[in-house]
Amino acid sequence: MNPPTIKDVAKASGVSVATVSRVLHNLSGYSDKTKQKVLKAVEELGYQPNAIARGLINKRTQTIGVLVPDVSSSFSSEILHGVEETANDKGFSVIVCNTAKDGERTMKYLQVLGEKQVDGVIFTSGFLEEEYYKVLKQMRVPVVLVNTQSHKHSIPYVKVDDRQAAYHATEYLIRKGHRDIAMISGTSWDTMAGIPRLEGYRQALEDNGLEFMESRVAYGNFGLDKGREAMEKLLQDAPPFTALFAASDEMAIGAMGVALERGLKVPEDISIVGYDDLIFSRMVYPPLTTIHQPLTMMGRTASEMLIDLIEGAEQVSSSIVNHNLIERQTVRQMP
Template identity: 75%
Template sequence: MNPATIKDVAKAADVSVATVSRVLHNLTGYSDKTKQKVMQAVEELGYQPNAIARGLVNKRTQTIGVLFPHVSSSFSSDILHGIEEIAQEKGFSVIVCNTAEEGKRTMKYLQVLREKQVDGIVFTSEVLKDEYFQAIKEMRVPVILVNTMSQKHMIPYVKVDDHQAAYHATDYLIQKGHREIAMISGSTKDRIAGLPRLEGYRQALADNGIEYIESRVANGDFNLEGGTEAMKKLLAEAPPFTALFAASDEMAIGAMNVAMERGLKIPDDLSIIGYDDLKFARMVYPPLTTIHQPLTMMGRMASEKLIALIEEDSTQVSSSIVSHHLVERQTVRSKP
């Protein structure tokens, strides 16, 4: 059975197609009785207005594009859950694009989103290069950044203060009596999360009179495999340490696996704190003490800001720095 059309609704309600269209788009020029007849016909026939047809009226497709470097990660799925939650409430569909590591497919997917005529874009967890900005500018659609920001372009963003959160994590270990603290960081070339988290770690050491030792820091590229290799490097080359701050939960879990393989007990021999508070942080043993980023809330906020720009023709919405907090579990103990 073919789906009902607007002509079917008009015939059932005994009105013109134009009248049905006016009712569905909340325009004027009809009586309450006519509106009731049309809405009753819509309900009885199960009529679903075509998205393309709606777009001809409001010049929108009711779709937003979301670009992620790693769609399959728990980090991305938590943000996406928040984005979709608000989008569905507001009548928007979401097109998700996996841009891969280091944005290998970002330009390709921006072209896809242009062809799909999306109404706006949520750009996440990646540096907004000039070529990306130019491509979006040519699309003439609003964009919101999540878990990233642009120091060059005035684009609204939603993110945690990475420097402050990393400082909090490191200072927590210091308050627990640790002074020999290693770090698994992101790349220092990453000025969005990698460098600020490293600087937060260094600042906490300095404020507590602890020397920064470069060999106690290893780059784990914000993934499980990187955390594993970084931990092996630290155990082989760094001066001894009693605590470790890993700048992502995935890196922390990679480090925990290596530590336990080497016979180190956590937290008896080594205290570890992560960053993100992904679902895995609660599932590993022992459960990971970590910095909580409200990822789903960040996704919701980004979606709300973007749709406000789309629907209200706003020229500007404000950026948001969201609060983090420390979640104590079982991987950190006070140093005897």
């Protein structure tokens, strides 16, 4: 048995095909009584508008593409949850592209999204390289950035103030009486998160009369293994320290593991603050004190902004969302 068509709906409701189309696309030109008849026929027949046909009418596919650096990570999954939640509520489908942490598949997936004729793109995969921007511009679709921004191009974004959040984390350790504070930073060249978080750490020290020491900074790549390597370097080469700020939860947890292996207790021997508030920051022991990024909310906000642009908004305002520090059990008050 063939699925019902728009003609079947028109026949069942006693109106023209054009009227059914206007009702389904929420256009004007019909009475409320007619609308109710059409919707009743749609429900009784089980009619589902064909996505391709819809696209021919409104020149949209009702799909958005999302580029994430690691689809299996807790960080990406929380953002995606927010994106999909809003997109689904507004009748859009989501195509998720796993670009890999180094972005090696980004160009490939941008081409795929162009071929799929997505209506817009959410980009969360780190720095927006110029080659990515050129492809996105050729696609002629709106773009929203999450957890990153472009200093060169006017593209709306959703992110926290990384510099201020890192300042907050470092100042918290200072308020707890710590004077010798080390940091595991992100990559030294990352202008989106790595450098701003390092600058926030440095500024908090200097504002409180403490010396910034390059020897107390080690660089990771925001991942657990790199966090372990950075912690081993600090314990071996840095001047003694009683507290550590890590620029991601994964690096903080890697550092906690190394401390345990070296016979150091957290927080008795070393206090540690992370960044992100991923789900496993609550699962480790002791639970990690960390900077909370509202990742799911950021995903929802980005999705709302993008769909507003798709549906005709001339522009949307970028959003700097609030962070907050979550106190758990990895920081002690110094005597």
